[in-house]
Amino acid sequence: MSDGLLVTGGTVLTVNERNEVIEDGAVFIERGRIADLGEAAALNERYPNAERLDAAGQAVLPGLVNLHLHSGLIRGTAEDLPVFEWLAKYVDPKHRALTEELAYAAARLSYAEGILSGTTCVMDMYRFMHRCAEAADQLGLRATLAPYVVDKPGMDYFESLEKNERLVREFSGAAGGRIQVWFALEHLTYCTEGAYRQAAALAEKYGTGIHTHGEESREMAARLHQETGRWPVELFCDRGILGPKTVLAHCVWLQPEEMELLAKTGTSVAHCPVSNLKLASGIAPIKELLDLGVNVGIGTDGVKENNNLDMLEELKFVPLLQKARLLDATAIPAETALRMATIDGAKALGLDEEIGSLEIGKKADLIVVDFRKHHLTPIMRGKYSNAVSNLVYAASGSDVSHVFVEGHPLMKDRKLLTADAEQIRLEAQDAAEKLFALREPFIPA
Ligand SMILES: [Zn+2]
Missing domain, CATH: 2.30.40.10 (Urease, subunit C, domain 1)
Structure with missing residues (x-):
């Protein structure tokens, strides 16, 4: 014994x-x-x-904490387009076609890939997330579920806040406490002001967090500013979602006043360097955020924007990009990058008392x-x-x-050990073929 x-x-x-x-x-x-x-x-x-x-x-x-992930099946097939064209051509048609079974296969594939490369905890923004809970439970992974909620007209194939609330009620603390559920909104251009306010109220009610995409596109940040007179992080602030239980992905283009707001409110950032490179978004001002005391974790983003979920590969880009951007070899030491991928990611998820360090x-x-x-x-x-x-x-x-x-x-x-890895791969292959067939009619000419 x-x-x-x-x-x-x-x-x-x-x-x-x-x-x-x-x-x-x-x-x-x-x-x-x-x-x-x-x-x-x-x-x-x-x-x-x-x-x-x-x-x-x-x-x-x-274990590594992947702070921004989308489970997915379209690896290597959504390439070489700027982000908003890329969304329209590849991603939104995929969302229209996605079914619960396909989402389950995608989550199993993504979580297995994560475990096989050292990830023990993810924040996944995806769909049909009761099935993601099932996948995380089986595989033994720790997961924060953050459903893609969208409420702009004509996009009702995404998740709704009502469904998000149901998920919070049913799955918070599931899998022996390994699963937590946050409120999550896709993007400022996909969600109304009301959705952000309602998410803030619901997160408060259930004592949970909020995840959304901060701005990755310089053009979109400028457009939002032109339309509203406010920069993206200021809009989040106006809508009541900033705070220590909120994680904004990307945040590539930030005005000094936005960085101050992140620091003042204790909002965390999920830095996704490879995604930002692949979609030609730019290089986030991570060094400046760290200097201001902003908590920054690391995410791979999904396979459609990376194209793998290897956090150790991701980790290399974090210091390298800041060094090159600032022409400063001391910009981010390796120790800091390792902290971002572990304890700082855990802190962003409110889990640093329990995990993130030995x-x-x-x-x-x-x-x-x-x-x-x-x-x-x-x-x-x-x-x-x-x-x-x-x-x-x-x-x-x-x-x-x-x-x-x-x-x-x-x-x-x-x-x-927790599942048959080869079966997961074969099921994902099959699911991807089904998804591509179902997606075909939604692809714009
Ligand atoms: Zn994302």
Whole structure:
């Protein structure tokens, strides 16, 4: 009979307040929580009966938090168009055609891809999200569901606030507390002022959060300003949605007064660097936001704008873009990028007391990344320690060997344990073919 699990011998990146790194470290997991952590020698002695997972040559760190994701099936087929043309040609027709079964296949595919690349927690903005709850429950993932609500006329194929409210009531705290449900609105051009106000009131009523797209297009920010006299973040403020339980995706083009508003209200930003590059949106002023104390997490966005959900790949772009934009090699250190992908993402979701760092008492959401690879050699220690740099600049999702959520193994030795990975892939292939057939009539000439 095993007495807890000891992940031992690895380099433990705690991402605690001091970014403490423990070489030859160990993490002891009991009843879903981190019951102890420290030097491997001491913990090996303290827990002689624990089941052991040898992490020698590997890094042990908090699971990655993907703060902005859309589950999806149209990877690689929505390319090379500016964002609003891209929405009209590829994305809205897909929304018109999407069914509950197809959404379920998309969520299963996206969550499996996430787990296989080290993600333990997502905020997914998608449709038919009772089925996303089912997918997250099965796969063991931690998820915040944020349905695509739209209320502008002619777009009733999206979700409604009524359905969003029902989802909040039925699924908040589901899957043993791993699922939370937020109110979510697509975009300022898809939703009325009333929808934002109503979402703010509902979020207050249920004590939950709000997720929406901040502006990614410079032209659209200018157009909104021309029409209303207010910049996008000011519009969000007028409509009552800013605050510590709100996450705005993108925020690529911000006036200084908008950055101040984000800082003053404690609103978080989900930075999606690859999506912003692919859709030619631009480079978000992340360094300036961090300097103002704005909490920023990282998201991959969906496969239609990325084209993968690999958070370790995403992580590399965060410091690189700021360095190049500001011609400042010190703009964002690797430690800061790692914090954004873990504890800061958790904070944005209101989960930082429970997850996001490896600390005694927290839930055991953690991953192990195998550094015994040519592209991660050498592994250096002490004053030449390169574990964090290796992770941010050299590792990718396929280097993740084990994934745990609340102490449950979701992936071990790269094998998904909570579902049949190959079946998920085949079902997604089939679902995508159906979706493309159903979408055909909605594609504008
Ligand atoms: Zn998005």
